[in-house]
Amino acid sequence: MPGLRFAHELATHSQKNPLVVVTRNSSEATHLVQDLRFLLQEEASKVWHLSAEDKNPYQQASPDPIARMERLSIFQKLLLDVPYRVLVITPEALCAKIPSADFLQNHLEFLSVKSVFPRDSITSKLALYGYTAVNQVEDPGTYSVRGSIVDFFWAGNSHPTRVDLFGDEIERLYTFDPSTQRKLNDLEDACFGLSREIILDEASQNLARVELRSLADELEYPTRALKEKLTDINHGIAFFGIESLLPAFHAKLGNVLDLIGSAQIWVENTRNCLEQIWLRTSDFESHYKTALVRGDLAFATPSFLHSAAEIKALLPETERDFEPPWQFGSTSELAQKIHRLHQDKISVLLPVQSLSGIHRYRELLEEHGIQVRQLPPASSLFAPFEFHPAIHAYTYVAKPEPPATSAWIESLHLAIIPEDSVFGSRAKRTVGKKGRFKTNLSDLEIGDAIVHIDHGIGQFQGLTRLHLHGIEQDYLLLLYANNDKLYLPAHRIAFVKPYSGAEGEKPKLDKLGGTGWQSKKKKVHEAVLAMAQDLLNLYAKRELVSRTPLKPPESAYYEFEALFPFETTPDQQKAIDEVLADLQKNKPMDRLICGDVGYGKTEVAMRAAMLSLLNHRQVAILAPTTILAQQHGITFRKRFEQTGARIEIISRFQTNQQINAILEATKMGQVDILIGTHRLLSSDVQFKDLGLVIVDEEQRFGIKDKEHIKRLRTHTDILTLSATPIPRTLQMGFFGLRDLSVIETPPVDRRAIRTSLIRFEDESIREAILRELQRGGQVYFVHNRVSSIEAKAEYLRNLVPEARIEVAHGQMNEHTLEDRMVRFMNHDFNVFVCTTIIETGIDVSSANTMLIDHADDFGLAQLYQLRGRIGRSKERAFAYLVIPGHEESLTPMAQKRLEILQRFSELGAGFRIAQHDLELRGAGDLLGKSQHGHVAAVGYDLYADLLREAIDGLKGSSNSSYVDPDVHFPVSAVLAESYIPDLHERMSTYQRLAVCLSEQEVWDIIGELEDRYGVSPDEVKNLAEMMLIKHLLRKLGFSGLDLSNTQAVISLGEKPNIEALNLASFVQANANQWSLSPKMKLTYRIEDPNRAIASIKSALRHLREALPTIWDTRV
Known part of the structure; x- marks a missing residue:
């Protein structure tokens, strides 16, 4: 090497x-x-x-x-x-x-400011070169068009490029951040190249027709199959696998x-x-x-x-000999090497991946008398390193990353030893995009149910433009019972929320102007108040419990930490730090770790377990299935093998005699970590000193088991791991009743799973299986009907005779089932026809294709959990949701589930899957057994708001009711369709503007729009000004403003944040501009009609500043 x-x-x-x-x-x-x-x-x-x-x-x-x-x-x-x-x-x-x-030279396109390059010419070249058209450019090989703006991302650049045209002339060029879509750097010139080796222009098509016909004749290839390929080529279609015909x-x-x-x-x-x-x-x-x-x-x-x-013939003849890089089996070996190098007056550099590496080196080496000094990041390693007698080694965070190997570089008088040489190869994690974890009205489709806070459940009919009193504005059109219509100004979008109730239930539309909605909302409000009280009582009990805090981590813990074969991501490290901090408090921990499948939750649990063991406390690990318990046993034993910890598993794979022996040892304190299913909750399982309970996938336990776990929470440290938390757990995390840590960073080189919806057809099934087998991988075929699973396996054996196929299901003999699982892990066969028994527990990195038969019969969380069994390596994984017949035959809810799973194929989608799971299944009583209840009455989002308000009120941190002022301008204030063509983008922007908490947020959004869509037209600037004025009104607690060119009439509302006497004094002192009517309408006189908006904005700021003594913090 x-x-x-x-x-x-x-x-x-x-x-x-x-x-x-x-x-x-x-x-x-x-x-x-x-x-x-x-x-x-x-x-x-x-x-x-x-x-x-x-x-x-x-x-x-x-x-x-x-x-x-x-x-x-x-x-x-x-x-x-x-x-x-x-x-x-x-x-x-x-x-x-x-x-x-x-060819490569002729297919480079150059752009420069002031040059002429029509928009359609740019986009046609991008399409020809293999770029994919998208709404928003985030990944290499994509482009988008919005009016006179063209975005593209060539893989030869580190950032995408934005082209701003004026007519056919390029007016501006600049790079932008793909995650924020904000401008980075101006450019004078830019270029883009090919996204694939094959371009389907006329010359290439003509050549390919000749070559493929000749090849087909030589191989006696079927005429019909050749015709299909040539037809696609003639139509410019780069069909799947076209790269195999490159010549x-x-x-x-x-x-x-x-x-x-x-x-x-x-x-x-x-x-x-x-x-x-x-x-x-x-x-x-x-x-x-x-x-x-x-x-x-x-x-x-x-x-x-x-x-x-x-x-x-092209290469020089060489044969180099290399000294093998240093490797160290322990920190003591490293310390000895550093001492010898120091005696020879050779400086030692220990580059690390992160600050945690520096901390680790100091903790471990100073025990061996090694003095380690931290350096700032080095800018050059080509000058000789000065030796210092008092310092044995230097360490620093290496950018972009430490080296892979170690060496003594004589010319530098320097020995460089990275972490990998000591602790083994440490995989470097790629940084992935973090997903939004919130409900978004931009996802609304026409016909979806929507909830207006004051008027109840209606049906969204789209965004419509109306001209009233000569002013053009956007309105959300909502349909109610008896075909009544409500036109809601788009700037008041904060008044509506998507309706998410119980799965399969279509809500009844409310009647506009009726009393039914207010009555319904009042009942839910009363119910959530009682529920909030119960929740707070449960968690108050935990606050009353006091226990001895765990001692902080010491060298043994850091030795264990150092053996982790990956570099922790920021999210993962934050979760670890939060867990360790919880364990060192005098109150029991109750924390939920929410992270996507394979994102490192188990390592967080292992760190917690290690600290508990070092404090002489036992650990219990609860898994929902025997297979998952077995998997945890394998994982924990491997990770703890150098600690001397005794780890045992109790499951149905053992005899009663074996189980009794393990339970006796646990009672005596001889077992450090006990792993099992709900069997661990039985009365005969006793610990000498149970300190920590780790619960994996809590949503899969039964009601009684959950109640038992809930009782443990009052006196034992509880750490819950979940990729798709149950709704109640997720909600409690939202409302601050449980501590929540989120891990959203993708694991090592993990790629998103490509999810496709396919019909059950022989050709599609065979192609999907062969595709995986031909790259040396393995396949899961999930068929969740035990009665027909053998027949399905036989069908597959006939369809794909190249495959080695075995079957597994939950009704099998335990030992046979375990044997099949192990054999699949050992690659003894390559297609596993199974039920959902593999949903949790099996971890086979070479299994990267899954077909889910009758996918429409599964719940969303279950589909997501199944899909998580694949894609656990660097290989691209493929999930096929197999449905019978035509897509139209699916129930609306089944179709919605499958659409969501396809949409959230990207990494880190688990949190958003959990959110949609809430929306589809509903989320009722947090403490009860039902998932329906009051959610169906008002929808999940409003229900959650009411519950949050109730909890805040009982905690004594209640805010005043949310005020959304009704503002009318004498000019149009809209997001023009010509400026933002996409309906969902306009809806999303209206929503983002409506919830801004500061003036800076408003201008940030406008700046982002101008980066993406060009200079904003006047009506968009007016909308921004409207949102700024609404923000000022909201701070003052005022409910509305009607602006004309001569005056502004302000409605004070029911609970303004200004005392009436103080306001009256202010008006009296400024009577030349302000007046207050007996009906409590505040009027401000506009002096310059051309500056009406600027004038009232300035006046409201002055009003707020002039009355500081009566300002409170309720809003």
């Missing part, structure tokens, strides 16, 4: 000329790139990594689109002479045939070395490189033969790969 010393040599030589380095294999390439980026620090982005396609062209699967775009961007950046220091290439990437230099679209293919110009080529070991190419060629040829037997339309291997002989 080359190691850090070789990387330093490369980095030094690349200061003069760029280098192209060919490694022996992909693993060494990854490590070398990491080492180089560590050494080059601020120029880390100038280290490029070119890897091969993750699939061969005979697997009937499209390659990873992100990786494909990154490769293409490297090719085109080389032609653009974008500066780089080192290009690291694997042998597999080196031998791949790629589009020619001419048909290019008259000439080249090699990456054609693009590198004068860069110097370094090869680690030419012989090893050529061996890898030969293996790659053999693999392709084997798959090619299989493809021919299958009857595929396939080009021979030489069409895709250069031979080893061809590559050998």
Whole structure:
């Protein structure tokens, strides 16, 4: 393995000329790139990594689109002479045939400010080059159009680009942040390249028709199948797997070395490189033969790969020998090495991934007499390091990340030892987007139920534009009983909420002007008051309990922490810190850890368990199923194997004699961690000193078990883990009755699961299964009917004879079931036909395709939990929701469930799935058994508001009733459809403006709109001013304002935040501009009709500032 010393040599030589380095294999390439980026620090982005396609062209699967775009961007950046220091290439990437230099050069598009490039020409080029049209650009390979604005994200750039046109001329170019959509940096020039190797222009189509017909004749390929492919090509459709026909679209293919110009080529070991190419060629040829037997339309291997002989002619002959990097089995070994280096007057640098690494090194090394000093981030590692006799080692947070290997670099008088050399390979987590966790009116569709706070349940009919008194405004149109209509001004959108009641129940529309709604709302209000009191009583009992706090973490804890094979994400570390803080209080912990499947919740629980064990307290882990208990047993034993902790599992897989022995040992305090199902809640399970109970997936326990867990909460530390919390748990987290920690950061290199809805058809099922098997993976086929599961397995054996298929369900003999689970984990078979018994517990990283038969019969949380069994590795995972017949045959609720699951395919969707689960299933009494109750009467969102208000009131922190002033302007104040064409975006923006808590928030939103849509028209600016005035009125507690060009008439409302006498004194002192009528209408005289809005805004600010002594904090 080359190691850090070789990387330093490369980095030094690349200061003069760029280098192209060919490694022996992909693993060494990854490590070398990491080492180089560590050494080059601020120029880390100038280290490029070119890897091969993750699939061969005979697997009937499209390659990873992100990786494909990154490769293409490297090719085109080389032609653009974008500066780089080192290009690291694997042998597999080196031998791949790629589009020619001419083709790549001819498909780069350049844009510059003041140049003419019509909008439609830009978008047609983007579409031709393989970019996907979206509403909002967030990912590479996408583009969007909004009026004169075009956004696109070329993988060759670190940020997407926004093009602002005036007519056909480019007026502005700038980059923007894909998460906020806000402007970053102005540009004078920009460019974009290809998003895929195949473009379907006329020249390529003509060439492909000729080449494919010729190939089809040679292979005797069926005419009908060829015609289907050619029809798609003629229509510009890049069908699935079109990449396997790459040679048909290019008259000439080249090699990456054609693009590198004068860069110097370094090869680690030419012989090893050529061996890898030969293996790659053999693999392709084997798959090619299989493809021919299958009857595929396939080009021979030489069409895709250069031979080893061809590559050998391009490379220098080299064979380098490298010293193996240092590895340390323990911190004591590391300490001994540091002492020896110190005696030789060699400085030692310990780069870490995060501040927690610095803390860990100090705790562990100072016990061995090693003095560690923290440094600021280094800017250069190319100057000799000064030796200091009093300091044994230096540590600092390395950006972008520490090196992969260790080494002594003689020229620097420096030894560099990263964490991986001591604690094992620590996977680096990618940072993912955090999802919004809130109800959003932008999701409303026409026909959906909606709740108006004052008028009740209506039906949303859309956003409509009306002209009243010469003023144009937007209104939400709501339909009520007897076809009565309510037009609600869009700026008062805060008065309505989406209706989310009980699943399958369509709410009855209320009658406008009737008393039924107010009566219904009053009953719910009374019920939630009583419920809130019960909730607070339960949690007050816990506050009365006092216990001895756990001692803070010490060296043994940090040793355990250091063995975690991943770098904790900020969310995960925050959750760990919150749990440790809870355990060190004198009150029992009750915390919910909510995170997506596989996001690191178990590690948080393990840290809590370790601290409990170090304080001589036992730990119980409750799992809802035997399989999940077994999985936890395997995971915990592996993680705790160096601690000496005794971990036992009780389950149905054991004899009574074994269980009794474990229970006796637990009672005597000889078992540290006991894992099991609800069996742990039985009366015969006794602990000597139970300190912590970890509950996994609480929503899957029965009512009695939940009640038992609830009683434990008053005196025992409780840590609940859930990916989709039960509604009551989620609500209690919302309302501050339970402590809630959220982990939203995706795990190591995890990719979102692609979720598709398919009909039960032989071809679709076979294709989905074969796609996974051909990449060496495994498949779950979920069929939740025991009576027909064997018949379904037999059907699949006939459909996919290539597969090795086994069956599992809950009615099987325990030992047979366990054996099948273990055999699947061991890859003894590759298709697992099973019931939902695998919903929790099985963790097989190579199983990355799941077909869920009769998906319409499952609940949303259950579908989400099932889908979480796949996608637990770097491979892209595919979930197929299989439905019988046509989609139209589904019930509306089933269709809604499946749509939600498809929509939330992205990483970290669990929290939003839980929110939608609330909406679909309803969320009634928090303490009762029903999920319906009063929620159906008023909808979940209003019900939650009423409950929150009741809890706040009982806590003594009640705010005054929410005021949404009714404001009328003499000018139009709307979000024009010509400015924001998408209805959902307009709804979302109205909602965001309506709930702004400060003037700055309003202007931030307007700034964001201008970044995305261009300069805002007058009516949008007027809307912003209206929202600012509403904000001032709300602070004063006033209920409305009617503005004309000559005056502003203000309604004070029932509970203004200004005392009447003080207001009267203010009006009397400013009688030239203010007046107050007997009906408590406040009037302000406008002097300049052209500045009516600015005048009243200034006057309201003056009014608020002039009466500070009577201001209170109720709003």
